[in-house]
Structure formats: structure tokens, C-alpha cells
Amino acid sequence: MIQEPETLYKLMILYMLNKVNFPLTNSQLTQFFLDKEYTTYFTLQQVLSELCESNLIKGRQVGTSTRYEITGDGRETLGFFGKDISGAAVSDMDEYIKDNKFRLRSEVGSSSDYYKEGSEYIVRCEVREGKSTLFSLSISVPDEDEARAMCSNWKQQSQSIYAHAIKSLLNPSGK
Numbered sequence: 609m610i611q612e613p614e615t616l617y618k619l620m621i622l623y624m625l626n627k628v629n630f631p632l633t634n635s636q637l638t639q640f641f642l643d644k645e646y647t648t649y650f651t652l653q654q655v656l657s658e659l660c661e662s663n664l665i666k667g668r669q670v671g672t673s674t675r676y677e678i679t680g681d682g683r684e685t686l687g688f689f690g691k692d693i694s695g696a697a698v699s700d701m702d703e704y705i706k707d708n709k710f711r712l713r714s715e716v717g718s719s720s721d722y723y724k725e726g727s728e729y730i731v732r733c734e735v736r737e738g739k740s741t742l743f744s745l746s747i748s749v750p751d752e753d754e755a756r757a758m759c760s761n762w763k764q765q766s767q768s769i770y771a772h773a774i775k776s777l778l779n780p781s782g783k
Contacts, residue, residue, distance in 0.1 A: 613647065614651065614658075616692075616693065619685075619689055619693050620641075620646070620701060621655065622678055622682050622685060623698070624637065625676060625678035626682070627705055630712075630717075630736075631668070632675070633676070634653075635673060636712055640704050644700050646697075659676075659682070663679055663681050664678070664682035664685055665677060665679060666679055717766075718735050718736070719733075719734050719736070719762075720734070720763075722752075722755035724752075725748075729750070729752055729754070730746055730748055730749075731748075731749060731755050731759060733758070733759075733762045733769075735766050742770065
């Protein structure tokens with residue numbers, strides 16, 4: 609039986625990341641742990657940091673969010689110690705993933721950010737499926753308000769823009 613709560617949280621994170629075939633963001637993991645009142649925000653951030661340092665998960669900064677994926681070492685560790693996670697915790701995690709899988713996937717499926725380059729702003733927009741980038745777009749705009757608006761609208765418009773681009777590229781004559 610697990611004595612240290614932080615060890616349980618680490619195993620739970622490994623379990624959740626192993627259960628989905630896409631990365632989970634810091635805010636998605638945080639939402640689960642805080643909503644279910646497993647731990648505090650600061651403890652969870654410490655646990656995530658320790659998992660990254662020990663190469664059991666890897667975090668990748670995308671825009672303003674960090675996306676986490678389980679590594680091979682993390683899967684191996686989960687294989688050895690996953691049975692020590694209580695049935696109630698496994699049930700909570702399975703239910704959360706089942707109830708939120710579409711939302712979780714779509715949140716990490718499209719992302720956008722911007723940065724200043726010279727006197728202009730570059731807006732980067734992406735559509736991803738799992739670890740693969742399906743569509744990437746960079747646009748130069750003259751001011752930060754436009755860049756912010758584009759990033760804000762990307763989540764709602766990404767699928768239709770992607771579909772339009774594919775259709776236009778496959779049938780450029782419009783027929």
C-alpha cells in the first residue's frame with residue numbers, strides 16, 4: 609500500500625496520461641485533481657515537476673499551456689506500481705476521462721499563440737491529432753489586438769479553416 613500521498617498522485621497522473629492517446633494540459637490535470645479534492649494546486653505542480661525531472665513524463669510548452677505525455681519509463685513504472693492505485697481513484701479517473709474525452713482532445717487538438725517580431729506580430733495556429741501536426745498556419749499582423757483576436761477565434765474556427773484549406777488545395781479550380 610502507498611504511504612506517501614505524493615507517490616499516489618504521481619501514479620494517478622501516469623495512469624491518466626497512459627489512458628488517453630493525446631497529451632493532457634496542466635489545466636486539465638489540475639481540474640481533475642482539484643475538482644475531486646485529491647490535493648492542492650501547489651502540491652500537484654510539485655508532483656508534475658518531479659515526474660518531468662525523473663523522465664516519467666515529458667512536458668511541452670505550447671503557447672501559454674504545458675502539455676504532458678507519459679514516457680516509456682513512465683509506462684514501465686505504471687506497470688510495476690499501477691496496482692497500488694485504489695479502485696476508487698481509478699474509477700474517478702476513468703469516469704473523468706470518459707465524460708470529458710471529447711472536450712479534452714479538442715482542447716489540445718487546436719492551439720494558437722503569437723509573438724512580436726520586429727514591428728509586427730506573428731500568429732501561429734495549429735491543429736493536431738495525437739502527436740501529429742495536421743495543419744499549421746503562421747500569419748503576420750500589424751498589431752497585438754489583431755493577434756489576440758485571431759488566437760481567441762482560432763478554437764472555434766480551426767476545424768472549418770482546416771477543412772476549407774484541404775478542400776481548396778485538393779481542388780484548386782473550385783470544381
